[in-house]
Amino acid sequence: MSLLYNIGIHLTHFGLECVSPFNSKIRKGNIGRSNTFDILKNKLTKNDKTLWFHCASLGEYEQGLPVFKALRQHYANHKIVLSFFSPSGYEIRKHTPIADVVVYLPLDTKKNAKLFLDIVNPELTVFVKYDIWPNFLKQLKERKLRAILISAAFRKNQSFFKFYGKQLREALFAFEHIFTQNESSKQLLESINYKNVTVSGDTRFDRVYSQLEQDNTLNFISEFKQDKLCVVAGSTWPEGEDLFINYINSNSLNDVKFIIAPHNIKSAQITNLKNKLNVKTVLFSEKESVNITDAKVFIIDTIGILTKIYNYADIAYVGGALGNSGLHNTLEPAVFGVPIIIGNNHSKFPEAQALIDNHGMFSISNQKEFDEILIELIKNQSKRLETGKNNSVYIEKNKGAVIQILNYLRI
Template identity: 75%
Template sequence: MGFIYNIGIHLAHFGLKCASAFNEKIKSGVLGRQNTFKTLKENLKHQDKTLWFHCASLGEYEQGLPVFKALREQFKTHKIVLSFFSPSGYEIRKNSPIADIVVYLPLDTKANAKQFLDLINPQLTVFVKYDIWPNFLNEVKRRHLKAILISAAFRENQSFFKFYGKQLRNALFAFEHIFTQNDTSKKLLKSINYTKVTVSGDTRFDRVSSQLTIDNTLDFIETFKQDKLCIVAGSSWPEDESLLINFINSEASKDVKFIIAPHNIKPSQIKNIQEKLTVESVLFSEKSNKNLETTQVFIIDTIGILSKIYSYADIAYVGGAMGTTGLHNTLEPAVFGVPIIIGNHHSKFLEAQDMIDRGGMFSISNQKEFNRILNELIQNNEKRLLAGKNNLEYIENNKGAVNKILAYLNL
């Protein structure tokens, strides 16, 4: 199976090179990986002590950030290498203050794994959630390097637990310890005889809770919202925006304000949203020349401020689950004590079902359901406030994963 896997990696490398001619995101990854070893050689000396943090993408980075910050504080003289597999993580966090060096993870070949670890030789390696690369992890294990996996979440249908998953299964044993989000993941690991497990919970709860300790004030949002009820749609995709636009055009009271923060902020997509709206709207990029007080819809054509915008929400809609792209972060609005509406494709997101069961989140599958739920939350103050309270309590009850991980590391 190892031979087949390695052949597959080389074929994937060839395929990505070909696809990069037609896809800018893939092209960024291909070009970025070409510079990884050069970057490491230029920024690391043989005598440097290092830590290695690896994340698949931006979501995993945010998930691991509370642990990364604690390790950064503890190991001030170490150089931290942060690697991403996805361009969406690297491009947004390539200047992360918690790392000295940020690179793309090279493709998972044996030669790349050896060269990568020759260069960084980490005192501690931290992987977040998943993105298990057998050749890298087997090389970590062969060198007897300390490695942990945090916020891991496993499902029975994953390759680790299938007859054909030996290569991936063996890679898990490179981790000295695995911290899982839940008991189900612990039981699945036990089924393959991996026993060095702690159910710590999800570090994202600690991450989003830290949002409450900072200043979330955005003057332009306060000017826009005034004292009116505000609905924030975060990380929306076209299928989500269709629901919102139809509601705004046909059912929304003028006393209700809407903020739409699309996942895709390409000008063509932003223009498409604005053209379909029949009410007055304004773009973030043009806000200085517009009257925000009289505008009903604020379209955020930038990134990096959504978590603060959620603090102004009375109701939140989180995108990704109306289609197949994957539900975006629902904990970010939940920490501000607001009710949340999502699409119906959320089976892989445990926190979504938990909040639905607690009455703080509402799943819809079509325009009719969206209109009904949104109108109920707008008109029924008691229901809206109770749902939001349930979400905040859910966050509070699930904090603490970071402390468990740091306790294991004796920090």
């Protein structure tokens, strides 16, 4: 592996250590990675047969979950190791029943890669989407251990496809097969002479479609919504919340209710959001002690229930694309057949453009555009129902990636 890459990894480690006293998220990651090998040694023996699933963060975990569930069922006698790089994935899913052992992935040094695989020695490794770690992958290849990459999405400006990306390109060849989300990713892989590739689509479609088979009832949301039209704003950031604050404070439609589920649920931000609203607003954390039926706005200051809340939406807004944080999951509300509003910074999310082209999603860049489309969707029931239906049909047509992956694995 490239000397510069390895030097860079060690410099990254040094930088993370320096920053960790001032950043709680980085500090959690550093502490978690320092405990990884002890956890693995305590929970695995040399006689255990294992599988290894790796995800960058929570989004990739949800993306891979349909495949993980199928492999968990098929390999019932294996121990499954699930690794995350980001605390946002590890902290939320560290007790998932999908895995026997959940750990932070150590930094991608040669030493860490060798020690990790000495302990885990997986019969099959599954990476999700884009988290490519060259030293770990090189070790998998040298040990002739099976590895696949699922729901991969590549762009031509990535290092793999540049003249200086030779060493990183080689890491991709550790995968015996790569399942891509789209044809353009397949073509990019073929341009570097990687041939074992299948366009299977995105496993997220299977993941969100399975939500329809679950019980999505939340009695307190039913109590809040009653028979009113409901707008759900999911995974919001301040720039998106400002749009809602201005709209709600300027409009007095009594037959519309709003649910806002911020991405950041720190108490200071939640309090600030609530205080800016000039209508009756209740928090999830106080729902047992107040009357929520006559509230106009319900702020969800907890995590883990947003997907079910989308089931109650007549219109949805998904945050992230007005700023630089990245668009959050638009497929979760789409599966429930509701129209969706997003910001305009969505170029890295092909499913967003597909939903826009399919006339189920609307991209806005300012308050005026937001107000116009929201008012139209509120007042025009036929457009609201038609555009929402376009989204549910789109999800239905694009599921099926999991079947292709399992067929390849002969499961």
